[in-house]
Amino acid sequence: MKRIILIFILILTISFTVYSLTGKEVMERVDNRETGSSRHALMGMDLVDSEGNVRARTLEVWSIKYNKGEDLDKIVMEFQKPDSIENTRFLQVENKRRDDDKWIYLPALGRVRRIASNQGDQSFVGSDFTYDDMDSRDVEEDEHKLLKDDKYNGYECWVVESIPKKIQNSQYSKRISWITKKHLVPVKVEMYDKKKNELLKVLKVKKEIKKIDGIWTPVYTVMENVQSNHSTRLYVKGNEKRLFLEYNKKISPKRFTQRFLKTGR
């Protein structure tokens, strides 16, 4: 889940000195940015199969930073589409050094239940994002190497290769990320499968990176599984006037409780 936030909450830390950065330094900069105290978004998630059939999901997400020192978030997700899962709500409380706490409310059951799962490599609601894809990886978990400078979508980028130190702690054998020098946003990430070390998935930021409430935000990304030709579009919804995404608003901590899950208020 945190990766969603990473992708969408990327604050530009202005770097005047661009020389002799190492891969690790680049990734630390990406990781270390102030990401705002809260976030609220209405997001669309379209699953596109190899024949082009689209299944649309809509979810509203709130998150607050409840522990600034440790950079820990509380997140609530509420599904709006499709109708069958309308008002299904997830609550996730991130913990340091132990598994996150997760609860789910199923409106049809009228109950909140705690859920636990160690299957981070499973698909998130049938999309090409796995639960782990949505979570950030600790910079220390990988060896990073700055490969080259490159241009992507008109942005000057650093290209960083990240290889896990312990392969069993990663779902990929390696990742190669294109990080924009201007906003420190990963605009393209290639993920390689563990078994054959072949390209498995590519995450691409489409459209331009927008500044919302002072924060540079990619508003439209596509995750494509190149082996199955299945892809998932993840984007911030909006109308002509504005995008449905806001940062640093005040969100009540009561929203991140089991009671809210059940009652919706």
Place this chain on the structure above:
Amino acid sequence: MFKRIFKKPWINIILIIMITVFFGIQLPKLNINNEVKIFLPDDHPSKNAYDKMEKIYGSGDVIAVSYENVKNSIFSLESIKLLDGIIQDLENIENVKEATGLVNTDFIKGTADGMEVKELVENKPQNKKDIYEIKKKVLSWDIYENNLYNEDYSSSQILVKAEKDLSIEQKEDIYWDIKNVIKKYKNKDSNFYIAGMPAVNVLIGNNMESDLSNLIPFVIGIVLLILFLSFRNAGGVILPTVTVLISTVWALGIMSLLGISLTIVSTVIPVLLVAVGSAYGIHIISHYYDEIRNENKKISKKQHKEIIITTVKKVGKPVFLAGLTTMVGFGSLASSNIMPVKSFGIFTAVGVGVALLVALIFIPSILLVRSRRLSGRIKRDKNAISKIIDAIYGYFSKKRIRILILSFIIIIISIVGIKKIVIDSVMIEFFKEDTEIRQADRFINNNFSGTHVLNILIDGKENGALTDPDILKEMDNLSRYLENRYSRVGKVTSFADFIKRMNKVMNYPAEEKSQNPENKSGNIKEETTSDFGNESTSEFDSETTSSFGNNSNNETTSDFGSENTSEFKQKTEEKKSKKIPGNFEEDKTNKYKKLTGRQFVELLNEAILNSKKSNITADQLVKLINREINYRGEAYNEIPYDVDKYPAERKKGLKDLISQYLLLYAGNLDDLINDQIEPSKARMMIQMKSGSNILTDKIEESVSKYVDDNFPEGYKVSVAGTSDMALAVNNLIVSSQLKSIIISLIVVFIIVSINFRSFVGGIYGVIPLSFALLINFGIMGFFGIKLDIATSMVAAIAIGIGVDYTVHFLTRYHQERLENDDIEEVTRNTLKTTGKAIIFNAISVAAGFAVLLFSNFNPLVNLGLLVSITMVTSSLASMTILPALLNQFKPKFISEKRR
């Protein structure tokens, strides 16, 4: 014409050698493929259904690897450790999508306040208690029964699933890699068994290679021996052999060029061409020697050439006619819809054509070039064959009527036998009983759910159609129905099993919550509740976030702009929560909280009362009691269907609940449904313990009937899978068999009719063959030889070869009859000349096919046996029934001069 062809014999020789070399180069590119899929024509509905299924649900190829602990239970530290290691190694094999077994299968666990989906064995077990916990988990969900463990807990199964769209070579590599992994883990206490269609396919290919490399030299050896015995001369041995080798190389070379795979029946092609094709060369050489022998003095080069051209002119026509009828006989198999049989027909016909061409052009060319003088050194003496002829004649000349009556009786008996023929082409039964794959298949089918898979595909109209409780309930009922009705149905799995499990786990009785020691969430709960207590209102007054509306319809309106205040849009779901969930469960659980002896007996009685049948096992009784007291939510181990029992007000609410369960279940159901939340298609997987097509056929019928009677409207239900395709192939056998017999008999009738300018002649031509075929099928019926794709080719092969005997006999009889009115003498002369050649030929062909008795495959052994027998019966019929009929009825066509 012949003069021109043989003007420059070297050119003929070089040309044929070059073409042969060209096709020879193609041979290594031949691949072997025995997947049922390629047995069907591309537009066959069963094949299309399979392709469609594979596209939606991934590859259907599953290899079952069973591990047996000879000494100990699988619930032991050593077994779990071994399984853990082996599964990891199996998953690392290239093109293996996943390997699932006891340690890494998804386990849906109910906890005090929720649920967990985790791998069944999370941490390596350290002691007996850990093992006990694992066993408890495994036994708590019946989806694992007969999949992860067998009855006596001595053995566990790992399912290895391949990626989709793999080539046959890639699948073979998977099999050999699995073999290698197993080698690493094999020790004196463990046994491993590998089964499943991919394994069967690989092993068929493997055994075919050994068949080809053993049987071809064998049959060549036999032909060489026969040739040597008859010619006692190097040229006479080598030239016909070269003929058949060239024709085999051409036939297989063309197959390779066209990208047609070798299948199990292709193994017969070289054997057949060697056994049959040598005849044409023999005729040429034999006649050539006769001519030379007649000269009996030194021959000049010119005379030699003259002799050769005369030979070709004289023998060419009958040899050509014989070759043509044989091609037609084999070619009739091209009418089959079973692809391997079709290509067998085409390429044996091509091979015979080539053998004919080579015999008529290549051999004379070689003889021309090799102008070394040959004088007749071959002695003719009264050999065994002549004695047989005399015996036949001596017997039958007196007992013509008796022969006809005897034939009639044989016909009647055969017809009785035909009715007993079983039509069942079962891949696994191609292998002999004692082979490793048969043992593995037997073990796995005796201990687990079965290796033969049939799928039921359910297509709904719109997204979410498959979450309707009505359809899910019937899917679940259908599963149980099939499992109960057929003992050979090991298990039926669908996503209904997962929904039931989720429903059970999410409805854990409140009772057990407080008792559950695994409740570690206490402090978190308090933390959040105390926060909550400090808040005086339940409105988020202070929030500054906007409401984005709960659906995208709002997005284009300008409302959003003005709604930047704190009001949080109220949703409508709260209506539903009026009913108190879990009423039922609390009643029941409280009732049996503390049990008196009497109540315990009452409980047992009540459990039995609620059972659908009285003779239940202990295991079933325990389940009934669990259900009775809602032990760990057992009363909810069902598809949520009854609106009164759940907080939903209408069925729609239960349908949503199922979608929500799917959302919650993070595990992978890709191979059972086409969407993680609102599936419109689902697959049910039937595991069968037998590959019998007869069983598949019955199950398909039951499914179709059940669906018609019970499934709600609006769903399209079809079946697919390798078992379904095998059944489709099986169903084609009879039609393919009948078609090829009818076509070849008609063509034989036409050819003989034209030859004698008489339809009556045509009928006489067909009689001996029909007789031989009846005996063939009679034997199959009485001796329980199944009609399968190999034995279904016997008839066409027998007609193709056997028609020669009839044609030869009739031609000679006709010639003799024109010169002589004494039918006894005509018959005797015919038998002495042509009869001898017929017996000679029949024996050599039968001997050639007899090498198939040493094949690795049962159907080919049967094929070899039946063709050999039919060679004998059809040649004998030509020499007994035919003259008996001719002498009895004295038809005009045989005594009149043609034209």
